[in-house]
Amino acid sequence: MTPAAAEEAAERRVLGWWGRPGGDWVAQGRQFWGLYARELLKTFRNPWVIVITLVQPFMWLAFFGASFENVPLAELKQLLCGLSNPGCQAAVTSYVQFLLPGVLATSMLSIGMFGAMSTIQDKRFGFMKRILLTPTSRATVYLAKALGAATRGLVQIPVMIAAAYAFGVTISAPAWMWGGWIAGLALLGIGFSALFLAITASSTDWQTPGVIANFITMPLMFASGALFPTANYPSWMQTIAEGNPVTYAALLGRDVVVYHTFSAVDLGYLALFAAAILLIGTIVASRYLKAE
Amino acid sequence: MTLAAIDATGLTKVYGRLTAVDHVDLKVSAGGVFGLLGPNGAGKTTIIKLLTGLSDITEGSAYVAGFDVRRQPMHAKQRIGWVAAEVILDDDLSAWENLWLQAQLQRISGWTDRARSLLRYFDLDDRRSDRVGGFSTGMRKKLEIALALLHQPEVIFMDEPTIGLDANTRRMLWEMIRGVNREFQVTVLLTSHYIEEADALCDHVAIIDHGRFVAQGTPDELKARVRAEFIELETRPPLAEAELLALPGVQSARSQGSGWLLRVASADETLAAILTRVDPRTIHRVNVERPSLESVFIDLTGSRIDSTAGEVPDYRKFYANLRRAQR
Known part of the structure; x- marks a missing residue:
C-alpha cells in the first residue's frame, strides 16, 4: 500500500470507530428485527403451519384429555390431588382442566426444534452466508432465530385456551395472573429454543434437531409435573422434576387455572432459566455458529 | 489517489492437510473487473471466502476496501457485495422483502429510492411484490446483483456468476456485469473456469492452479506471453x-x-x-x-482449465441446489 493510501485507510479506520458497526445497539436492533420478521413471515406464510398450529392443541386435549373419561370424578380427584388435599379436590373439575397448563408447557419444549431446523435450512441453502457476509454478528442471528421460534410457539397459547373452553374448562382467575402465566410460558419457550439452537449451532445435518428433540423432549416431558402429579413418581424422577423448568411452567399455570393463585417464585425460576440459557447460547453461537 | 480495492499479501488457507490457497499476492485496483481463472478446486472460491471474512485466514493479510479483513471484518463487510454461484435468495419472500431484509442487515437508511431504481435498472419493477420462488433463473440472478448493489459497496464478489446458465443468459449477464461495473462504479472480482468469460469480461486476470497464481495480467498480455x-x-x-x-x-x-x-x-x-x-x-x-487463455494455462500447468471430468459432480450439486431452491 502506498503511504497516501495507508493514510487514507488509517483515517477511515478512525472514522469507522465512531460508527462502530459491531457495537451500535440501534444498528444491531435493525438487523435483529429484519431477521426476526423474516422468521415470522416465512412461518406464517405456510398454510400448513397455521393448520397444524390450530389443530394440534385440539388433538392433545381431545385424545389425551379423554384418557380418564371413564374414571369417576371422585376417584380422579384422589388420583390427581392425593387423599389429603381437600383444597385441590375442591378445585379440580376435570382432567382437561388439570392437563391444560401441562400441555401448554410441554408444547413449548418442541418449538425449539423448528428454530434449529430453520437455521440448518439456512446453512444448507447458503442463506446463512448471505447473512454473515453483511455486518451482522452471529449473536444477532442466534437471538433472532431463538426469539422467532419462541414467538411461533406462543401463538399456540390462545388457540389452546380456546380449545380448553370448548372442552368445558372455565377459568376465572384475574387478568394479571393470566399475563404472568403466559409470560412464564414465553420464558420457557425462549429458554428451550435457545437451548436447541445452541446445541445445533455448528450442525448442518437435517437429522440433528430431531435426534436432540427426542433426547431432550421425552424425558423432560414425562419427568415433569406437566401431565401427572409428581407425588405419584418415584423419588429419582421427582428429583428431576424439581429442577425441570417444564414443571415450573406447568405448576404456574395450574395455580392460575385450578386454584386462581399465583407463584412469583415459579415465574422467577423460569426467567432465570431463560436468561441463563440465552447468555450461554449467545456465547456459544458467536463462536460456533457455522455459515455453511 | 485511489485505494486498492483489494490488497492481499501472502494469503494462505490450510484445511487440515490440504493447502487450498498458497501464499497468494492479490492486488486489485479500484474500478475494474478482475477475474480469478482456474479449474474447479483450484482455490478460487476459498479466496473469496477469505476476502469476505467467511473463512478464517491461516496466514497472510488481506485488505478489502481499505479495511483489514482479520481485524475489522465488520467494516469490510459494510463495503462489499456478494453474488453467489448458486443464487441465494429467500424464496418465501417477495423481491421487495428480500431487498428490505438486505437493507436491515446492512443497516442503511433511505434505501427505498435506491431499491426502486435498482429494480427498474434490472427490469424487475413490475415483479417487486411477487415471491422470488416463482422467478426465472435470469431474474433471480438479477435480483441477487441488485441486493449486492443496494448498500453502494465498493467491491462486489461474484463466485462463478454464469455457471450452469445457457449461452444467451450468459452473454446477457456479461453485459450486465460490465454495465454494473461502469454505472455503479464498483470494482468486480469474479471467479470463473470459463476461458471465454475471463477473456470477454475481465480487464485483469489471475490464473490460478492448486492454490497458487501461475500468471497475472490483462488477457492480451497473457496471450502474448505464449x-x-x-x-x-x-x-x-x-x-x-x-x-x-x-x-x-x-x-x-x-x-x-x-x-x-x-x-x-x-x-x-x-x-x-x-x-x-x-x-x-x-x-x-x-x-x-x-493462443488463448486456455493455451496459457496449458503452457504453464500442462493441463486444461475446462476439463469436464472434474465438473460432473459440481454440476449435479448445482442443479440439485437450483431445484431445491426453486421448490
Whole structure:
C-alpha cells in the first residue's frame, strides 16, 4: 500500500470507530428485527403451519384429555390431588382442566426444534452466508432465530385456551395472573429454543434437531409435573422434576387455572432459566455458529 | 489517489492437510473487473471466502476496501457485495422483502429510492411484490446483483456468476456485469473456469492452479506471453518422443494421459507434417489449441482449465441446489 493510501485507510479506520458497526445497539436492533420478521413471515406464510398450529392443541386435549373419561370424578380427584388435599379436590373439575397448563408447557419444549431446523435450512441453502457476509454478528442471528421460534410457539397459547373452553374448562382467575402465566410460558419457550439452537449451532445435518428433540423432549416431558402429579413418581424422577423448568411452567399455570393463585417464585425460576440459557447460547453461537 | 480495492499479501488457507490457497499476492485496483481463472478446486472460491471474512485466514493479510479483513471484518463487510454461484435468495419472500431484509442487515437508511431504481435498472419493477420462488433463473440472478448493489459497496464478489446458465443468459449477464461495473462504479472480482468469460469480461486476470497464481495480467498480455500453439495428439500405437521431436516446428513434447501435448511454433505447419508422416489410420485424436487463455494455462500447468471430468459432480450439486431452491 502506498503511504497516501495507508493514510487514507488509517483515517477511515478512525472514522469507522465512531460508527462502530459491531457495537451500535440501534444498528444491531435493525438487523435483529429484519431477521426476526423474516422468521415470522416465512412461518406464517405456510398454510400448513397455521393448520397444524390450530389443530394440534385440539388433538392433545381431545385424545389425551379423554384418557380418564371413564374414571369417576371422585376417584380422579384422589388420583390427581392425593387423599389429603381437600383444597385441590375442591378445585379440580376435570382432567382437561388439570392437563391444560401441562400441555401448554410441554408444547413449548418442541418449538425449539423448528428454530434449529430453520437455521440448518439456512446453512444448507447458503442463506446463512448471505447473512454473515453483511455486518451482522452471529449473536444477532442466534437471538433472532431463538426469539422467532419462541414467538411461533406462543401463538399456540390462545388457540389452546380456546380449545380448553370448548372442552368445558372455565377459568376465572384475574387478568394479571393470566399475563404472568403466559409470560412464564414465553420464558420457557425462549429458554428451550435457545437451548436447541445452541446445541445445533455448528450442525448442518437435517437429522440433528430431531435426534436432540427426542433426547431432550421425552424425558423432560414425562419427568415433569406437566401431565401427572409428581407425588405419584418415584423419588429419582421427582428429583428431576424439581429442577425441570417444564414443571415450573406447568405448576404456574395450574395455580392460575385450578386454584386462581399465583407463584412469583415459579415465574422467577423460569426467567432465570431463560436468561441463563440465552447468555450461554449467545456465547456459544458467536463462536460456533457455522455459515455453511 | 485511489485505494486498492483489494490488497492481499501472502494469503494462505490450510484445511487440515490440504493447502487450498498458497501464499497468494492479490492486488486489485479500484474500478475494474478482475477475474480469478482456474479449474474447479483450484482455490478460487476459498479466496473469496477469505476476502469476505467467511473463512478464517491461516496466514497472510488481506485488505478489502481499505479495511483489514482479520481485524475489522465488520467494516469490510459494510463495503462489499456478494453474488453467489448458486443464487441465494429467500424464496418465501417477495423481491421487495428480500431487498428490505438486505437493507436491515446492512443497516442503511433511505434505501427505498435506491431499491426502486435498482429494480427498474434490472427490469424487475413490475415483479417487486411477487415471491422470488416463482422467478426465472435470469431474474433471480438479477435480483441477487441488485441486493449486492443496494448498500453502494465498493467491491462486489461474484463466485462463478454464469455457471450452469445457457449461452444467451450468459452473454446477457456479461453485459450486465460490465454495465454494473461502469454505472455503479464498483470494482468486480469474479471467479470463473470459463476461458471465454475471463477473456470477454475481465480487464485483469489471475490464473490460478492448486492454490497458487501461475500468471497475472490483462488477457492480451497473457496471450502474448505464449508465443506458441499446442497440438494434442493421441495415436494407437503411441508414437515415441523422438519421432515427435523430429517433426518440423515441434519445440517440446509432454506426455498427456495416453497421448502427447506438442508445443509448436505453428500448428498448421506441424499438422500438415503429421498427416504426411504419421499413418492417419493410427491417429486416435488430434486437437489444436490456438493462443488463448486456455493455451496459457496449458503452457504453464500442462493441463486444461475446462476439463469436464472434474465438473460432473459440481454440476449435479448445482442443479440439485437450483431445484431445491426453486421448490
